[in-house]
Amino acid sequence: MTIPAGKTTSDRLSLMLRNLDGSGDVAELPIDETYLLPVTIRSASGGVSLLGSSATAYYVVKRSSAITSAASLRDNWINFPTLDKAGAQSDLFNNLTAVTYEAIIRVDDFSKHSEISTVMGVENYLLLRIGDAAFPRQQLQFDGTGDAAATPGFGKFPKKDESKLLNAGEWYHVAATYSYATREVCIYVNGKLQSRGTDLGNPASTPFNLAGRAFYDLYLQDPVKYEQYKGWGNFRQFFLGKSYDDTRQLNGDITEVRVWNVARTEQEIWENMYDVDPQTPGLIGYWKFDEGEGNVIHDWTGNGNDGVAEFDLEWPSGIEVPQLNKE
Structure with a gap:
């Protein structure tokens, strides 16, 4: 030198x-x-x-074995074009009698947009989010409202609880499960049960349909209901980081996103928070966010339901998500 x-x-x-x-x-x-x-x-x-x-x-x-890649969804979100069309790919996300949502997230600011920070799911149907009107801005909520007429769900869960707040700038593995068979809703944070609700929902209800096109087809059989709900079409889609409109983004980073057609147990979630075999039975969507660049998020299940960013993605450097289940 x-x-x-x-x-x-x-x-x-x-x-x-x-x-x-x-x-x-x-x-x-x-x-x-x-x-x-x-x-x-x-x-x-x-x-x-x-x-x-x-x-x-x-x-x-x-x-490090830590996860080192994540995408920023600040003022951005992930679309799934194949889930908005009828066909074998979208059929995987329909007729669900049980479901598990999983993601690893880090929210920068819970107050940037509206009172809601969206993680994943379908607006006013089956949505994992943080915050709500008259609800803590930093508490997880699983909105399984479904449709009151056709597919009534389990409602919004849990009740507000100031002891269950997430912190800005901190990595969390979050998961939510529901099963019509057990009528049980569970929310997990970092692999540990945070909230459990029992005797929720109606086991005789129509199963959840997360793929948009199939949801429309339900109403084609009833013109009155179809006219009533078709205006909700662009909201009745499965997104990461978006719901209802453009003001409810996650406003943070996301990685390791999964959708299952089974209700995972606490032990299963804990053991596989940071990695899972893409061919595990019940796993219907798996987006690792390990690309590190570009705007397409690969579906590791092999089902071809790749995600596409609405705008150019930012890939923050220096990402390191410690694996709590290995410490």
């Missing part, structure tokens, strides 16, 4: 650590083990003297 005449610092020197995964001829660095790497200036010339400990820089090196 050279400090030019008249300057007090040299050009930047970069330390590159390569092939930590064992590629090439280098031994693999064990996952989640931490190493301290000291780099010391041993000599100097041109009348420069070294100042003891100032000559050494220390680097903490760790090949």
